[in-house]
Amino acid sequence: MQIATVFSRFWRDRLNWELSDSEVALFFAILAEINRTRGENNNLLESKISIGTPKLELLAGMSRAEVYRARNRLKQYGLIDFVSGKGKKKYATYFLGDEFKKVSHIDIESETVNKVSQYETENATVSETVSVTLPETVSETRYKNIEYREENKENKREYIVPQQVEGPPQTPYQKIIELYHTYCPSLPKVRVLNETRKKYIRARWKEHPDLKFWENYFKSVEESDFLTGRANYGNRNPFIADLEWLMRPNNFAKVIEGKYKNRTETKKEEDFYITFPEGFKT
Structure with a gap:
């Protein structure tokens, strides 16, 4: 060859x-x-x-x-x-x-x-x-x-199909505000949705991307005499929470832990925690 x-x-x-x-x-x-x-x-x-x-x-x-x-x-x-x-x-x-x-x-x-x-x-x-x-x-x-x-x-x-990356659903700002207005009638209405408020709502939504959770959360807030201003402190003006306050990380944690739940005369330990309805996720 x-x-x-x-x-x-x-x-x-x-x-x-x-x-x-x-x-x-x-x-x-x-x-x-x-x-x-x-x-x-x-x-x-x-x-x-x-x-x-x-x-x-x-x-x-x-x-x-x-x-x-x-x-x-x-x-x-x-x-x-x-x-x-x-x-x-x-x-x-x-x-x-x-x-x-x-x-x-x-x-x-x-x-x-x-x-x-x-x-x-x-x-x-x-x-x-x-x-x-x-x-x-x-x-x-x-x-x-x-x-x-x-x-x-x-x-x-040309033949590569991009993979879908799963993550939390897009933040439903308006739906969360509607739940707040529906279940917290005692608290101030939201008139302005600025970037600061969006930031807090978005962060909390990433932690709990479930509208049922927020429904139960706002219900627990409305039951609190302290958060709704119904607590009697004599000559002092009562405190009233609003949506931005409820969405701040430290305040959110305290509400979840039951710090603002109404206390009974016996002050049992379990009364310091919020009792959420069945199906409520924390």
Whole structure:
């Protein structure tokens, strides 16, 4: 088999295999060594080499782990095959893979044909051609592979369906205000919904995104003599809560904990806590 045929086939179809830079570099390193061995042994049918991993690392400019990964991928695509070495100085043997064994003839670009013909006429090998073009080939492949993969990424993005991220429902400001007006008739009406009030309502809604919770919350507020101004403090003006006060974090916690619940004469411990209707969540 002509090395030029292998070279041309590989260079033509490399993007179809989606090879990495390391895999391209390793393939050309193995191909160049096969071609060099053919020239030294004067055997143009030779299509295998025995070579140690350290030498492949130097030829391809890769680490040992990268060599192992790259050769496995090349074997997977049928570009090379190999038999691992066993013991000291018993190197692995590399062959051209099935993808090239079944190739009988491939058209070669005119420039490549001229170079190959020149060297074959002089009974020389094409190792010089390979060694000269190898750095160029790896560099060109790097950028073409990047372009190819980026194009594929763009195509794949068209089919990606964004995942819906679940979270609390959108804050129903108006509905919460309506519940406040309905169940807290003793408290001041909300005339202005400014950003400060929105901030407090939004924060409490994230903690309790359930309108039933707010219905029960406002019912408990209306039952409190202290929060509605019904408590008698003599000459002092009674305190009356409003929606913003009820939504502030510290005040909200105190209401939930029953601090403002009406106390009986016996002052039992359980009377200091709000007793919410069944289904009420805290």
